[in-house]
Amino acid sequence: MKKLLYQFDTDALPSLFDNVVGYDGGADHISAYGGIDARNVGGLVEGAIFTRGIKDKKSTAIFIGGGNMAEGEAVLAAVRKKFFEKFRVSVMFDCNGCNTTACAAVARLAHGRSLAGKRAVVLGGSGPVGQRAAVLLAREGAEVAITGRKLDVVQAACDSIHARFGIVVRAVEAPTNAERGAAVEGAQIVLATGAAGITLLQEKQWQDSATLELVADANASPPAGIEGVGLNDRDLPKHGKILFGSLGFGALKLALHRACISRLFEQNDLLLDAEEIYAIAKTMVD
Numbered sequence: 001m002k003k004l005l006y007q008f009d010t011d012a013l014p015s016l017f018d019n020v021v022g023y024d025g026g027a028d029h030i031s032a033y034g035g036i037d038a039r040n041v042g043g044l045v046e047g048a049i050f051t052r053g054i055k056d057k058k059s060t061a062i063f064i065g066g067g068n069m070a071e072g073e074a075v076l077a078a079v080r081k082k083f084f085e086k087f088r089v090s091v092m093f094d095c096n097g098c099n100t101t102a103c104a105a106v107a108r109l110a111h112g113r114s115l116a117g118k119r120a121v122v123l124g125g126s127g128p129v130g131q132r133a134a135v136l137l138a139r140e141g142a143e144v145a146i147t148g149r150k151l152d153v154v155q156a157a158c159d160s161i162h163a164r165f166g167i168v169v170r171a172v173e174a175p176t177n178a179e180r181g182a183a184v185e186g187a188q189i190v191l192a193t194g195a196a197g198i199t200l201l202q203e204k205q206w207q208d209s210a211t212l213e214l215v216a217d218a219n220a221s222p223p224a225g226i227e228g229v230g231l232n233d234r235d236l237p238k239h240g241k242i243l244f245g246s247l248g249f250g251a252l253k254l255a256l257h258r259a260c261i262s263r264l265f266e267q268n269d270l271l272l273d274a275e276e277i278y279a280i281a282k283t284m285v286d
C-alpha cells in the first residue's frame, strides 16, 4: 500500500521545503495543494478518509503548512471536524515549520539545563516559529515576552497563544534595534525568530549584558537575526553567554520533521502539533 501524503498549504504556492522533507520522511507520493482554507478543505479530507479500508488508512496522511498560523489552525479545525469514528487519518501541523523549528530550538536550549524561572524574550515573535517557541519556553518554566513592530500585532499573537494553550505571554512593541535592546535587559534568554535576513539585535547590544545566558537565532538567511551569532553555533561560548545559530539546531529540526512524517504512517489517528512534536524532539536531542 503506497504511503500517500496530502500537503495542505494556506499559501498560494505550497512549500517546496515541506514537500522535500515529506519524501525524505518516507512518503511514497505527495499531493501538494496551495490556497487551502477552512472552507475548501472539506472535500479533500473526505477523499482521504473514505478511500481505504480501516487497516490501510494509516497509509494516508495529511500535512498542514503555510505562513499564516491563524489560517492554518482554522484548516486543522476543519480537517478534524470531518473525522468521525474510524474515518480519520493522521495529521501533522507545521505552518512555516513552526513546530519542528521551535521544538528543535527550545529542546536544544533546554538540553542539560533548566529554563525554569528564567526571563526569555522572543524577538520578532509574532510569526509562526516565534509563537510556538514562546509557548515551549513557557512550558519549560520561563517567563516569556515576545516583541514585534506593532503592539496590536504582537498582542494578537499573545491572545492566540492564550486561546490555544492557556499560557500568558507578554507583548512588547519594539520596532527598532534600540527598543529590542531595551526589551532584552534583565532577560537570561533571547531567541530571535524574525523574518529571514532581518537583523533584530546588534552584537554590542547583548555582548556586555550581565544577565543574558543563552542567545539563539533562528534566522538562516544572512545577515544574522542576532549579530555575532554564527549560523553553526551550537552551545558555543562567547562573551560569557552560550550561543545557538540557526543551523546549530537546524539538523535537529530536519531530523525531527522527517521523524514526524514517518510516524504519521504508523497509525491512522495521530495528531502531531506542538505538544506531541516537542515530546518527540526531547527524545532526539543529544
Ligand SMILES: NC(=O)c1ccc[n+]([C@@H]2O[C@H](COP(=O)([O-])OP(=O)(O)OC[C@H]3O[C@@H](n4cnc5c(N)ncnc54)[C@H](OP(=O)(O)O)[C@@H]3O)[C@@H](O)[C@H]2O)c1
Pocket (backbone or CB within 6 Å): 096, 097, 101, 124, 125, 126, 127, 128, 129, 130, 147, 148, 149, 150, 153, 154, 192, 193, 194, 195, 196, 197, 198, 218, 219, 220, 221, 246, 247, 249, 250, 253
Ligand atoms: N533554523 C531552521 O531550521 C528554520 C526553519 C524554519 C524557519 N526558520 C527561520 O525562522 C524565522 C522565523 O520564521 P517565521 O516563519 O515565524 O517568520 P516570519 O513569519 O516570516 O516573520 C516573523 C516576524 O518577523 C517580523 N518581521 C517581518 N519583517 C520585519 C522587519 N522588516 N523588521 C523587523 N521585524 C520584521 C514580523 O513581526 P511583526 O510584524 O510583529 O514585527 C513577523 O511576524 C525566519 O527567519 C525563518 O527563516 C529557521
